[in-house]
Amino acid sequence: xxxTWIRAVVLVCTFGAVLLLVETLVSALARTRTVRREINQxxxxxxxxxxxxxxxxxxxxxxNDLPDRLSPWLGKMVLKFERMMIAxxxxxxxxxxxxxxxxAPVLVFLIVTLLVxxxxxAMSFGRILLIGTFAVVVGVLLPxxxxxxxxxRTRKKMQEQFPVALDVFxxxxxxxxxxxSALDLLTVEMPDPIGxxxxxxxxxVTYGAxxxxxxxxxxxxxxxxxxxxxxxxxxxxxxxxxxxAEVLENLAxxxxxxxxxxxxxxxxxxxxxxxxxMLTVLPVFAFTLLFLFNPSFYLDVAGDPAFVPGxxxxxxxxxxxxxxxxxxVDLKV
Numbered sequence: 410x411x412x413t414w415i416r417a418v419v420l421v422c423t424f425g426a427v428l429l430l431v432e433t434l435v436s437a438l439a440r441t442r443t444v445r446r447e448i449n450q451x452x453x454x455x456x457x458x459x460x461x462x463x464x465x466x467x468x469x470x471x472x473n474d475l476p477d478r479l480s481p482w483l484g485k486m487v488l489k490f491e492r493m494m495i496a497x498x499x500x501x502x503x504x505x506x507x508x509x510x511x512x513a514p515v516l517v518f519l520i521v522t523l524l525v526x527x528x529x530x531a532m533s534f535g536r537i538l539l540i541g542t543f544a545v546v547v548g549v550l551l552p553x554x555x556x557x558x559x560x561x562r563t564r565k566k567m568q569e570q571f572p573v574a575l576d577v578f579x580x581x582x583x584x585x586x587x588x589x590s591a592l593d594l595l596t597v598e599m600p601d602p603i604g605x606x607x608x609x610x611x612x613x614v615t616y617g618a619x620x621x622x623x624x625x626x627x628x629x630x631x632x633x634x635x636x637x638x639x640x641x642x643x644x645x646x647x648x649x650x651x652x653x654a655e656v657l658e659n660l661a662x663x664x665x666x667x668x669x670x671x672x673x674x675x676x677x678x679x680x681x682x683x684x685x686x687m688l689t690v691l692p693v694f695a696f697t698l699l700f701l702f703n704p705s706f707y708l709d710v711a712g713d714p715a716f717v718p719g720x721x722x723x724x725x726x727x728x729x730x731x732x733x734x735x736x737x738v739d740l741k742v
Contacts, residue, residue, distance in 0.1 A: 448600045449602075465612040498602070510548075517544040518541055521540045521544065522537075525704075536711040536712065538717060538720060543697070546693055567603055570600075571636070572668070576658075578594070582653060592614075609623075621643060682738050
């Protein structure tokens with residue numbers, strides 16, 4: 410075979426390979442765009458072939474598996490923790506999460522104690538206190554802090570989306586849709602998190618729940634005053650009559666004005682809030698990183714008789730300062 414024919418065959422093979430590669434990339438992009446058309450997680454679950462009942466079980470957190478008879482203080486803490494998990498969109502049962510929270514610091518404590526023992530360090534009460542504090546920080550405080558940050562971002566996005574959802578709901582009512590159909594319109598028009606949350610409400614109503622009870626449960630899950638006002642508006646309108654679209658339009662305006670006032674307050678208090686964040690978060694990160702990269706900085710002085718009262722007093726002062734700062738920057742609007 411001549412050199413010309415060999416060159417022609419190579420060019421044809423190269424052209425075919427490039428064409429096949431381009432076609433593969435275009436098909437992958439087309440599939441990606443098709444997936445992205447589903448604007449919230451509920452629609453993606455349904456588009457994957459699952460039923461609405463299966464989508465409801467996927468999106469909704471499992472029923473609380475803790476005992477009903479808890480002390481008021483402990484029950485309040487568990488409820489707050491449950492709401493934080495809902496906002497962070499973590500769907501593991503709360504009993505399993507609390508078990509992990511208890512087991513994680515114990516595991517970290519055992520690992521660090523074993524490493525210190527293998528390094529030839531003698532264990533004293535000061536070192537046990539130091540390692541225990543490190544285990545609690547790494548196993549409990551830092552994971553909860555990260556989950557809290559994610560939950561706050563989701564709540565903020567939920568608050569920003571709710572007035573827009575009310576506008577879509579009002580337009581649906583004025584177009585002649587009944588309340589149930591207008592709510593179903595939100596599940597296909599609104600992105601996450603509010604689109605999937607209204608989808609849960611619609612699915613619960615479909616399977617027999619009362620509309621006001623489903624919306625009230627949504628408000629309690631997210632601890633949202635805006636959703637509570639929406640539920641009250643629906644309840645009052647259903648009992649007294651009136652133009653629901655006009656009532657909800659006024660409610661959307663009130664919520665936007667309230668959010669504007671909140672933003673002004675946050676802007677005026679931004680310096681204090683940033684100072685509070687630095688004073689509460691920076692010591693925890695500094696202690697964790699320094700213990701990880703230079704453990705001898707603490708372990709070498711942990712055997713000193715003054716270490717235990719000094720370190721214990723430092724922890725007590727940090728807790729008092731944390732509570733005081735949280736109360737100072739916890740502004741209600």
